[in-house]
Amino acid sequence: MSATLIGQRLTRVDGRLKVMGQATYAAEFARPKLAYGVLVQSTIANGRVTKIDISTAKSAPGVIAILTRENAPQFKPYPDDLTKKGAPGEDRVPLQDAEIHYAGQHLGIVVAESFEQAVHATSLVRVTYQPQPPVVMLDDERVQKNAIWPERFIGRESLQVKRGDINAALATAAHKIDVVYSTPVENHNPIETYSTTAEWEAPDRLLIHEATRGIKQLQRIIANVFGLPRENVHIICPFIGGAFGSKGFQWSHTVLAAAAAKLVQRPVKLTFTRPQMFDSAGQRARTEQRFSIGADKNGKLMALRHATTTHCSPVSEYTEPCGNMSRMLYSCPNVEVSHRLVRLNLTTPCPMRAPGEAPGVFALESALDELANETGLDPVEFRLRNYADIDEYENRPWSSKKLRECYERGAKKFDWSKRTRKAGSLRGADGSQIGFGMATAIYPAGQQKAGATAILNKDGTVTVRSATHEIGTGTYTAMSQFAADTLGIPIEKIRFELGDSQFPEAPNNGGSWLTSSVAPAVMGACRELKKKVVDLGESWPNDPAQLANLLARSGQEQIQAEFISEPNKEEREKFSFFSYGAVFVEVHVDPLGQVRVKRVILILPNTTWRCTRTHRNLTSISSTS
Amino acid sequence: MNPFSYSRVADPGEAVHTLAGKPQGKFLGGGTNLIDLMKMGVETPNELVDINRLPLTQIEELPDKGVRIGALARNSDVAEHELIKTRYPVLSLALLSGASPQLRNMATVGGNLLQRTRCYYFYDPAFPACNKRKPGSGCGALDGYNRIHAILGQSDQCIATHPSDMCVALAALDAVVRVRGPKGEREISFGNFHRLPGNTPERDTNLAPDELIVSVDLPAISFAARSHYLKVRDRASYAFALVSVAAALDLDSNKVKAARVALGGVAHKPWRAHKVETEINGKSADENTFRAAAEAELAAAKGYKYNSFKIELAKRAIVCALSTVAAMA
Numbered sequence: 001m002s003a004t005l006i007g008q009r010l011t012r013v014d015g016r017l018k019v020m021g022q023a024t025y026a027a028e029f030a031r032p033k034l035a036y037g038v039l040v041q042s043t044i045a046n047g048r049v050t051k052i053d054i055s056t057a058k059s060a061p062g063v064i065a066i067l068t069r070e071n072a073p074q075f076k077p078y079p080d081d082l083t084k085k086g087a088p089g090e091d092r093v094p095l096q097d098a099e100i101h102y103a104g105q106h107l108g109i110v111v112a113e114s115f116e117q118a119v120h121a122t123s124l125v126r127v128t129y130q131p132q133p134p135v136v137m138l139d140d141e142r143v144q145k146n147a148i149w150p151e152r153f154i155g156r157e158s159l160q161v162k163r164g165d166i167n168a169a170l171a172t173a174a175h176k177i178d179v180v181y182s183t184p185v186e187n188h189n190p191i192e193t194y195s196t197t198a199e200w201e202a203p204d205r206l207l208i209h210e211a212t213r214g215i216k217q218l219q220r221i222i223a224n225v226f227g228l229p230r231e232n233v234h235i236i237c238p239f240i241g242g243a244f245g246s247k248g249f250q251w252s253h254t255v256l257a258a259a260a261a262k263l264v265q266r267p268v269k270l271t272f273t274r275p276q277m278f279d280s281a282g283q284r285a286r287t288e289q290r291f292s293i294g295a296d297k298n299g300k301l302m303a304l305r306h307a308t309t310t311h312c313s314p315v316s317e318y319t320e321p322c323g324n325m326s327r328m329l330y331s332c333p334n335v336e337v338s339h340r341l342v343r344l345n346l347t348t349p350c351p352m353r354a355p356g357e358a359p360g361v362f363a364l365e366s367a368l369d370e371l372a373n374e375t376g377l378d379p380v381e382f383r384l385r386n387y388a389d390i391d392e393y394e395n396r397p398w399s400s401k402k403l404r405e406c407y408e409r410g411a412k413k414f415d416w417s418k419r420t421r422k423a424g425s426l427r428g429a430d431g432s433q434i435g436f437g438m439a440t441a442i443y444p445a446g447q448q449k450a451g452a453t454a455i456l457n458k459d460g461t462v463t464v465r466s467a468t469h470e471i472g473t474g475t476y477t478a479m480s481q482f483a484a485d486t487l488g489i490p491i492e493k494i495r496f497e498l499g500d501s502q503f504p505e506a507p508n509n510g511g512s513w514l515t516s517s518v519a520p521a522v523m524g525a526c527r528e529l530k531k532k533v534v535d536l537g538e539s540w541p542n543d544p545a546q547l548a549n550l551l552a553r554s555g556q557e558q559i560q561a562e563f564i565s566e567p568n569k570e571e572r573e574k575f576s577f578f579s580y581g582a583v584f585v586e587v588h589v590d591p592l593g594q595v596r597v598k599r600v601i602l603i604l605p606n607t608t609w610r611c612t613r614t615h616r617n618l619t620s621i622s623s624t625s
Numbered sequence: 626m627n628p629f630s631y632s633r634v635a636d637p638g639e640a641v642h643t644l645a646g647k648p649q650g651k652f653l654g655g656g657t658n659l660i661d662l663m664k665m666g667v668e669t670p671n672e673l674v675d676i677n678r679l680p681l682t683q684i685e686e687l688p689d690k691g692v693r694i695g696a697l698a699r700n701s702d703v704a705e706h707e708l709i710k711t712r713y714p715v716l717s718l719a720l721l722s723g724a725s726p727q728l729r730n731m732a733t734v735g736g737n738l739l740q741r742t743r744c745y746y747f748y749d750p751a752f753p754a755c756n757k758r759k760p761g762s763g764c765g766a767l768d769g770y771n772r773i774h775a776i777l778g779q780s781d782q783c784i785a786t787h788p789s790d791m792c793v794a795l796a797a798l799d800a801v802v803r804v805r806g807p808k809g810e811r812e813i814s815f816g817n818f819h820r821l822p823g824n825t826p827e828r829d830t831n832l833a834p835d836e837l838i839v840s841v842d843l844p845a846i847s848f849a850a851r852s853h854y855l856k857v858r859d860r861a862s863y864a865f866a867l868v869s870v871a872a873a874l875d876l877d878s879n880k881v882k883a884a885r886v887a888l889g890g891v892a893h894k895p896w897r898a899h900k901v902e903t904e905i906n907g908k909s910a911d912e913n914t915f916r917a918a919a920e921a922e923l924a925a926a927k928g929y930k931y932n933s934f935k936i937e938l939a940k941r942a943i944v945c946a947l948s949t950v951a952a953m954a
Contacts, residue, residue: 043751061628103751116626119626119664120626120627120628123626123627123666591941591945592857592938592941592942592945593857593938594857594861596861
């Protein structure tokens with residue numbers, strides 16, 4: 001088989017399982033003698049617990065045990081690198097102190113024979129508090145004076161950047177604006193809520209079925225907390241019902257489920273209710289972003305200040321990095337990007353879909369439009385005049401950048417030049433105000449270290465494994481495609497397996513780097529497998545039947561090859577890697593203030609799609625009105 | 626959820642008998658709101674009597690050309706029924722603008738009348754103050770986040786709103802609620818069914834605890850075929866109304882002969898806009914007339930920190946809904 005599978009319209013290899021209800025999600029694994037855990041949560045947002053009275057609850061029907069601070073074991077802390085330097089997830093292990101940092105904080109877990117019994121018993125737990133006034137608003141003076149200026153985003157990109165002389169440039173700018181944009185708290189709410197089923201297979205061996213997009217990280221977290229060798233913690237997660245940034249990092253529910261399982265000596269399942277998705281494991285923080293931007297009389301940006309205020313919780317210093325794209329998206333000699341963090345008594349923020357980029361680029365692009373309007377320039381023209389030919393922050397070239405052509409194609413397709421430019425000049429038949437707008441899309445093109453194993457089986461099929469994740473985006477299918485292409489055998493002869501901590505290392509699923517990280521490992525392992533076969537003195541046949549014969553002749557049960565792929569460090573230091581696009585929209589606002597997006601055109605650079613079916617689904621929005 | 630006993634009954638008499646003298650018991654219809662509230666710990670009945678098998682699902686024409694809708698008719702079935710779609714489109718539209726298809730398939734007409742406010746302070750028992758949930762405990766919404774709250778007819782005890790879309794249409798249509806209690810049947814006019822909060826916000830309706838809704842009767846209104854339901858909300862689907870308007874007009878060339886207007890999302894009960902009706906009567910059906918009437922209706926409105934926008938929104942929605950109806954052929 002010589003034709004490549006990449007770019008073909010394939011159906012999902014796991015599609016049938018999913019539509020038949022046979023794809024097993026974390027909460028659906030039947031375990032013997034399963035007991036059900038339900039969280040006891042704080043109903044105040046700040047203060048201390050003075051007493052947890054479980055006397056009524058513990059004698060409620062079906063209750064097996066109740067775990068609170070009173071009877072909790074001493075947990076070891078989470079790994080250092082996951083709690084310092086603004087890393088996401090909480091830095092506080094549960095049940096070790098009486099402090100309350102936000103409403104909904106986990107104070108214990110009730111374990112019962114049925115979920116309903118556990119829920120009822122939980123309602124009978126009486127918690128007494130010594131409350132303190134909570135601080136929940138960004139502009140609260142009590143936290144303003146103690147604001148934090150975080151240095152780096154998860155120990156990586158700088159969050160406080162200065163280039164040139166911003167004040168001097170603003171003072172002399174021909175056109176300038178000073179605007180503030182705010183974005184609300186956003187909650188991850190995939191269809192599948194968090195779920196953990198923990199069971200101790202031996203006093204020092206723990207098996208966990210959890211909806212997680214950080215299998216290897218969770219293994220490390222739990223091993224640390226319970227003081228176990230890492231290989232004694234086994235995490236399984238073959239399917240994730242959506243994440244959007246949730247289901248990674250360290251949250252207390254996994255620890256509580258595992259500790260409860262130890263206490264009752266049975267498997268314990270803890271599944272979040274829908275309301276718990278809002279208070280128990282992460283959210284995107286509220287942001288307030290102030291822009292002072294100045295341009296010269298020709299519309300060339302001279303000064304760009306992007307000052308973000310956002311919040312963390314008392315138990316993490318994770319920062320929503322709104323200003324990171326402002327460092328380099330446009331050419332500008334004088335730039336100041338800052339992030340200020342206040343501690344609020346709110347659920348701990350963490351990454352959510354395009355952390356920083358989503359609220360940050362929204363605000364930057366809105367501000368640019370306001371400045372374009374001020375200068376009298378067309379927003380596309382304004383962006384072209386400030387096109388960044390190199391990454392001016394890192395002072396290095398782009399790996400590739402075809403943004404100019406995205407603007408051009410988008411403007412043409414949208415009939416941008418034919419629109420009426422004057423703001424507020426267009427009205428629909430129903431009295432709606434009609435607006436046309438455009439914006440630049442940008443996202444880092446990341447890559448991480450990843451490993452994979454490829455195994456030639458007796459029947460001529462090939463099994464490929466990596467501890468990566470399927471959040472619904474098609475990992476099973478994509479990796480099967482890469483393997484089949486590399487090996488030159490039909491995709492039906494590939495079995496790609498993921499979601500098991502015993503498989504080779506793969507990064508957390510996030511940052512849009514899954515395919516760019518895991519595919520090289522999969523292809524590498526397949527190439528290594530081919531080499532091993534060639535080393536046996538055979539050539540690599542493309543016919544799976546001959547593969548089976550070959551293995552039989554070799555006298556081996558199977559042939560296995562491994563590969564670890566790492567980003568090309570030299571290239572990564574030489575170039576800046578980003579993906580770009582341009583979006584054009586038509587929006588109507590009716591006299592009742594109802595906003596309706598009538599038309600969206602998203603232009604991405606011409607590129608190879610690994611599956612045209614996915615591409616078609618993605619791009620079909622452009623024809624929706 | 627508290628433990629409770631469950632039984633199923635086969636006829637309305639048995640239903641009423643089963644719960645007679647048991648104020649802690651509740652009838653279970655579609656359960657789309659009651660079960661939620663039980664899960665949240667807001668409702669804690671010790672006994673549920675399942676009435677889903679009672680023969681109360683009919684949608685039928687009455688001798689006076691009105692329509693009787695059985696208390697157990699599902700919202701979807703009512704919305705799609707030919708009699709409703711042709712004679713009372715406002716009701717069909719109101720139903721279809723509510724909830725989601727799955728919920729509408731379950732929710733019953735009787736249950737819809739009895740659904741409870743979505744005031745955050747009522748719905749979450751972690752908030753200590755709610756006069757509706759715990760009489761005398763105060764109102765968390767008054768000085769809290771009150772964006773979805775009432776601007777008309779509220780009291781300093783409660784500023785919650787009634788969440789139903791269907792009931793707004795029923796208020797405009799002068800529906801009659803037929804109920805059955807231990808002493809027999811009685812009729813409650815729609816305007817008297819739901820209550821304003823006053824000093825007893827814990828009581829949403831004038832239905833006695835031991836009474837069962839058996840049907841909702843719609844009177845014959847010739848011009849109800851010319852009607853519309855406008856719902857303004859934060860999302861285009863699956864969201865409660867910030868403000869809604871049910872409107873029907875009887876026009877003589879361009880003059881208003883009669884009007885029926887009710888508002889949702891603004892008060893503790895579906896708000897019949899009598900002032901609008903009186904104000905536009907006999908006048909020409911145009912934007913100026915409608916705006917003046919809307920001003921009159923909302924003259925007594927009172928907003929709070931986060932919901933004052935509703936006053937202007939309600940005025941514009943009234944104008945918009947009436948203009949839509951006036952433009953109908």
